[in-house]
Amino acid sequence: MSLNNTPRGNRLHIGIFGRRNAGKSSLINALTGQNLAIVSNTPGTTADPVYKSMELHPIGPVVFIDTAGFDDEGELGKLRVAKSADIIARTDIAVLVADGSAPDFTYEETWLARLEEAGVPVITVLNKIDKPACISSEVFIPSVRVSAKTGEGIEALRKAIQDAVPEEYRQDQLFGDYPVDGSLVLLVMPQDIQAPRGRLILPQVQTIRELLDRKCTVLSTTADGITKALDSLNRAPDLIVTDSQCFSEVYKQKPPHSALTSFSILMAASKGDLDTFVKGVHVLDDARTAETFHVLIAEACTHVPLNEDIGTVKIPGLLHDSFGDRVRIASVRGNDFPDAEGLKQFDLIIHCGACMFNRKHVMSRIAAAQEAGVPITNYGIFLAYMAGILDKVSLH
Numbered sequence: 069m070s071l072n073n074t075p076r077g078n079r080l081h082i083g084i085f086g087r088r089n090a091g092k093s094s095l096i097n098a099l100t101g102q103n104l105a106i107v108s109n110t111p112g113t114t115a116d117p118v119y120k121s122m123e124l125h126p127i128g129p130v131v132f133i134d135t136a137g138f139d140d141e142g143e144l145g146k147l148r149v150a151k152s153a154d155i156i157a158r159t160d161i162a163v164l165v166a167d168g169s170a171p172d173f174t175y176e177e178t179w180l181a182r183l184e185e186a187g188v189p190v191i192t193v194l195n196k197i198d199k200p201a202c203i204s205s206e207v208f209i210p211s212v213r214v215s216a217k218t219g220e221g222i223e224a225l226r227k228a229i230q231d232a233v234p235e236e237y238r239q240d241q242l243f244g245d246y247p248v249d250g251s252l253v254l255l256v257m258p259q260d261i262q263a264p265r266g267r268l269i270l271p272q273v274q275t276i277r278e279l280l281d282r283k284c285t286v287l288s289t290t291a292d293g294i295t296k297a298l299d300s301l302n303r304a305p306d307l308i309v310t311d312s313q314c315f316s317e318v319y320k321q322k323p324p325h326s327a328l329t330s331f332s333i334l335m336a337a338s339k340g341d342l343d344t345f346v347k348g349v350h351v352l353d354d355a356r357t358a359e360t361f362h363v364l365i366a367e368a369c370t371h372v373p374l375n376e377d378i379g380t381v382k383i384p385g386l387l388h389d390s391f392g393d394r395v396r397i398a399s400v401r402g403n404d405f406p407d408a409e410g411l412k413q414f415d416l417i418i419h420c421g422a423c424m425f426n427r428k429h430v431m432s433r434i435a436a437a438q439e440a441g442v443p444i445t446n447y448g449i450f451l452a453y454m455a456g457i458l459d460k461v462s463l464h
C-alpha cells in the first residue's frame with residue numbers, strides 16, 4: 069500500500085455481481101473511465117474476485133470488487149461462485165448486472181434475494197441496451213439501464229451509487245461523537261517490532277490524521293517517554309490514546325483528569341460494535357471455573373507473526389496465565405474465518421482492531437459470532453479487561 073493512498077479498509081466497497089460475460093468488468097471500466105479490469109469475450113475470465121482501488125468522482129475513495137460469474141460451471145466454477153458469495157459479507161453497495169439480451173433472469177432474481185437478505189443495498193443494472201435483442205423483464209426491474217459499450221446510462225449509475233452510500237461513510241471514522249475537537253491529545257505509540265522501520269502502522273496514521281482534521285494539538289511519545297512528554301506540557305492532556313499493550317503503565321502515570329483510550333478501542337468503536345465487544349469480554353468473569361475454555365484469536369492482517377506478536381504471544385500468554393492448561397487457543401488470519409457452525413466450538417472470539425477491513429466486514433463477523441451464540445471482543449478491550457481498567461478507559 070502506498071502511504072499516499074487511502075487504505076482499502078477505509079474505502080467504500082462496491083461489489084459487482086452478475087453472470088459470466090454480463091459485462092461486469094466493462095461496466096467498471098465505463099464507470100471509472102479506466103481500463104482497470106480484465107475484459108474478455110470468453111465467459112468466466114474473472115476467476116477470483118479482483119479488487120480495484122480508485123477514486124470515483126464525486127464519491128471519493130472506493131474499491132470495486134469484480135466477482136466471478138454466478139453461473140460458473142464445473143468444480144472450479146463452483147469454487148469461484150463460493151468466493152463471490154463470500155464477498156457479500158464485505159460489500160457496502162452491490163451492483164447486480166444483468167445482460168439485457170439474456171434469455172431469462174433466474175440467476176439474477178436468486179442473487180438479488182440473497183443480497184437483500186444480507187442487508188446490502190443493491191443497484192440492479194440492465195447492461196447492453198445498445199443491443200437490439202435487449203429485453204426487459206417484469207421480474208427483474210432494473211434501477212438503471214446502461215450500455216457499458218456506448219456509455220449510455222453510466223452517469224445515472226454513478227448517481228445511483230452516490231445515493232446508496234451508507235450514512236456512516238459520510239461521517240468521521242474513529243472518534244465519532246466523542247468530543248475531541250480542539251483537544252490536547254497525547255499519543256503513546258507502540259514500540260513493537262511490527263511497525264515497519266521508518267513507518268507507523270495504520271491505526272496510528274488514521275488517528276493522527278483525524279485528530280489534525282479536528283483541530284487537535286497532538287503530541288506523540290512511546291511508553292518509556294510518558295513522564296518526559298507530560299513534563300513538557302503546561303497542562304494535562306484532555307485525552308491519552310495509548311497502544312493497548314501498555315494500558316497499565318499509562319494508566320498509572322496519567323494525570324487524573326486526562327481521559328484514556330487505546331488505538332484498538334477507537335478501531336472497535338468505528339469498525340465494529342463497542343457494546344458487543346465489551347459485553348463479550350465479560351464471559352471471562354465466569355470462565356475461571358470452567359473445565360476448558362476455547363478461544364479463537366482472529367487477526368485481519370496476513371503478515372507472518374513476529375516475536376512478541378500481540379496475537380500469537382501476548383494474548384495467549386495472558387490467557388495461559390489466567391486459565392493454565394484449561395485454555396485451548398486457535399488462531400486465524402486474513403480472510404480465514406469460520407462460519408457460524410465452525411464458531412460454535414469456541415467460548416470467546418478475540419478479534420484485532422481490523423484496520424485492514426471495512427466496517428461491513430467486521431459487522432458480518434460479529435453477526436456470524438452472534439448466530440453461533442459465541443461472545444466476541446477485540447484486542448484493546450481484552451487487554452484493558454485483563455489489566456483491570458476496562459471501566460476506567462473512555463469508551464464512546
Ligand code: SF4
Nearest residue numbers: 368369420421422423
Ligand atoms: S493486526 Fe489488525 S489492527 Fe493490527 S494492523 Fe493488522 S489489521 Fe490492523
